Amino acid sequence: GQQLNQSPQSMFIQEGEDVSMNCTSSSIFNTWLWYKQDPGEGPVLLIALYKAGELTSNGRLTAQFGITRKDSFLNISASIPSDVGIYFCAGPDSGAGSYQLTFGKGTKLSVIP
């Protein structure tokens, strides 16, 4: 199946700093989804992107659908302690059907107060 590569795998930042992470694929995606998972909880959908070049914001979060359709980016501005967690990208697995998703392995974010 398709694979999604997320980078960085982990990052430590100071509170107040901006954060950038990305997700790349060797194949084209028609949808990009970004999730956040808090410790001990299930992933929560943050942003969904459906068009190449699309830029969508959700509060301090901004995500972009790359124009090549093989990548996506998530930015967090002015980080706060509650931003801590694992951020996953995901996209529909075109080879599988039935709305199955391929997930990246996640970027673990730690925020130092």
Place this chain on the structure above:
Amino acid sequence: DAGITQSPRHKVTETGTPVTLRCHQTENHRYMYWYRQDPGHGLRLIHYSYGVKDTDKGEVSDGYSVSRSKTEDFLLTLESATSSQTSVYFCAISGIADEQFFGPGTRLTVL
């Protein structure tokens, strides 16, 4: 938040015993999924359902079975639990779009 509950939230069992995990949704979504999440492997699809009594295998289906007799319930059964099935299990649902919404998870330990 999507109305998804999982039960139990935590379970400890012994090798060889059967285990059933339940996922319940109040959203009337057609698609339901079972994933397991393990360090280094991320989220891996076990089984999914595309309607009542319609199910199919995912990436890591060996040792697991599922049933969906009602739209709102999707059961995952480990017929004879093994230590390699110690994991966190997540249920997810989706409607007509690609977006999936996850439940809170079940932490299963097989001794």
